[in-house]
Amino acid sequence: MADISFTPTNSIFERREALLEEWTPEELVGRDEELQQYHAALQPVINNETPSNIFLYGKSGVGKTAATRYLLQALERDAKAVDQLDLYTVEINCDGLNSSYQAAVSLVNELRDPTNQISNTGYPQASVYQFLFDELDRVGGTILIVLDEVDHIEDDSLLYKLPRARSNGDVTDAKLGVIGISNDLDFRNQLSSKVRSSLCEKEVSFSAYNAQELQLVLQQREAVAFKDGVLDDGVVEMCAAYGAKDSGDARQALDLLLEAGDLAREQNADVVTELHVQNARNRLQKDQVIEGIKNYSNHGQLVLYALTVLAERNETPARTRDILAAYEQMAEQEGMSPVSERSVRDYLGELEQLGIISATEYNQGKGGGKYKEHELAQSISSVKTGLSELLDSSP
Numbered sequence: 143m144a145d146i147s148f149t150p151t152n153s154i155f156e157r158r159e160a161l162l163e164e165w166t167p168e169e170l171v172g173r174d175e176e177l178q179q180y181h182a183a184l185q186p187v188i189n190n191e192t193p194s195n196i197f198l199y200g201k202s203g204v205g206k207t208a209a210t211r212y213l214l215q216a217l218e219r220d221a222k223a224v225d226q227l228d229l230y231t232v233e234i235n236c237d238g239l240n241s242s243y244q245a246a247v248s249l250v251n252e253l254r255d256p257t258n259q260i261s262n263t264g265y266p267q268a269s270v271y272q273f274l275f276d277e278l279d280r281v282g283g284t285i286l287i288v289l290d291e292v293d294h295i296e297d298d299s300l301l302y303k304l305p306r307a308r309s310n311g312d313v314t315d316a317k318l319g320v321i322g323i324s325n326d327l328d329f330r331n332q333l334s335s336k337v338r339s340s341l342c343e344k345e346v347s348f349s350a351y352n353a354q355e356l357q358l359v360l361q362q363r364e365a366v367a368f369k370d371g372v373l374d375d376g377v378v379e380m381c382a383a384y385g386a387k388d389s390g391d392a393r394q395a396l397d398l399l400l401e402a403g404d405l406a407r408e409q410n411a412d413v414v415t416e417l418h419v420q421n422a423r424n425r426l427q428k429d430q431v432i433e434g435i436k437n438y439s440n441h442g443q444l445v446l447y448a449l450t451v452l453a454e455r456n457e458t459p460a461r462t463r464d465i466l467a468a469y470e471q472m473a474e475q476e477g478m479s480p481v482s483e484r485s486v487r488d489y490l491g492e493l494e495q496l497g498i499i500s501a502t503e504y505n506q507g508k509g510g511g512k513y514k515e516h517e518l519a520q521s522i523s524s525v526k527t528g529l530s531e532l533l534d535s536s537p
C-alpha cells in the first residue's frame with residue numbers, strides 16, 4: 143500500500159455530478175401531462191386568489207419533487223411581476239418527522255430566523271401550532287407549504303389544521319396552500335374523509351416513466367455529464383429500456399448510466415458500451431440484493447442462511463421441510479427460539495419476491511399434494527456478504 147497514488151482521469155465525464163441525485167435540471171422533460179395539470183392547479187396563486195391544496199402521488203423517482211421545485215421556481219419568478227402578490231414557499235421533507243408535532247416544529251423553524259429556532263421537545267402541541275400560525279401571519283401574503291413524503295406523518299392533526307387554518311380563524315393575514323407529496327399509494331385512501339377532502343382538493347397523479355420518456359431524461363443529462371461522443375450507440379436506449387422495465391424510476395435509470403460510466407472509467411475505456419451497461423446493471427443488482435438482505439429481519443436472515451448452507455452442501459433445490467429443519471437447528475445454536483413453520487413459509491415467499499431465492503412448485507399427482515423446492519437466485523458469495531452481520535455475530 144505504501145506506494146499507492148491517485149491520478150486524475152477525465153476522458154469519460156465532463157461533469158459527472160450531473161448524474162447525481164442532487165443535480166436539478168433546468169428543464170423537466172417527459173412530464174408534459176403531469177406538468178400541465180400541476181400548472182393548472184397552481185393557477186389561482188398567480189391570480190392572487192386563495193391557493194388550492196394539491197396532492198401529488200405516484201411511485202418513487204417519477205419526478206414529483208423535481209416537478210414541484212421546477213414549477214414553484216417559475217411561479218416565484220412570475221409572481222414578482224404581479225402587483226399585490228407576495229408569494230412565499232416553504233418545503234419540508236417529512237421523512238424522519240413522524241408526527242404532526244415534529245412536522246409543525248420543522249415548519250416553524252423553516253419560517254423563523256436561524257437565530258430564533260425552537261427545539262423538538264418541551265412545548266405543548268397547541269403552543270407549537272400557535273407559533274406556526276403566528277409565523278404564517280407574520281410572513282403574510284400567499285404561502286405555499288410543501289410537505290414532501292407526507293405519508294411519514296403518522297397522525298393527521300396537522301393535515302387537518304393547516305388547510306383549515308384560515309377558515310378557522312387561526313390565520314388571518316396569510317393565504318395558505320398545502321402541497322402534499324406521497325409515493326405511498328394507499329395513503330390517500332387511508333385519510334379520514336374530512337382531511338382528504340381539504341388536503342386533496344386538486345390531485346395530480348404521476349405515472350411511471352416509459353422508455354421514451356426515460357430516454358429524454360437521460361439524453362438531457364448525457365449532454366451535460368459526458369464528454370462528446372463518449373456514449374456508444376444504444377447505451378441511452380438500453381438504460382432507458384431497463385429503467386422502464388424495472389420500475390419506471392428516473393433515479394434508477396440515472397444510477398445505471400452513472401455506474402456504466404464509472405465502469406468504463408475503471409477499465410480505462412474511451413467509450414461507454416452496451417456491455418458496460420449490462421455489467422453495471424449486474425453490479426447494482428448485486429448491491430441491491432446485499433442491501434435487501436442486510437435490512438431483513440433476524441429470523442428471515444436465518445431462514446436464508448439455512449438455505450445457503452444447504453446450497454454449499456449441494457443439497458439445493460431443497461424442500462421446505464428440509465430448510466425448516468436446518469433453520470430450527472441454527473436458531474437453537476444462536477439461542478433464538480424458532481418461529482413457526484408457517485412463518486418460515488412466509489419468509490421463503492418474501493425472499494422469493496425480493497428475487498433472492500427462487501422456488502418451483504411440484505404436484506405429486508393424485509392425493510399426493512403439492513410441495514415446493516427452493517434454491518438461491520443469487521450467488522452464494524453475495525448472499526453471504528448480505529448476511530455478514532449475522533455471520534459475524536454467530537458464536
Ligand SMILES: Nc1ncnc2c1ncn2[C@@H]1O[C@H](COP(=O)(O)OP(=O)(O)OP(=O)(O)O)[C@@H](O)[C@H]1O
Pocket residue numbers: 162163164165166167169170171172173200201202203204205206207208209324325359362392393396
Ligand atoms: N423529468 C425529469 N427530468 C430530469 N430529471 C428527472 C426527471 N424526473 C426525475 N428526475 C430526476 O430523478 C430523481 C428522482 O426524482 P424525484 O425526486 O423528483 O422523484 P419523486 O417522484 O419525488 O420520488 P421520491 O418520492 O422517491 O423522491 C431526481 O434526481 C430528479 O432530478
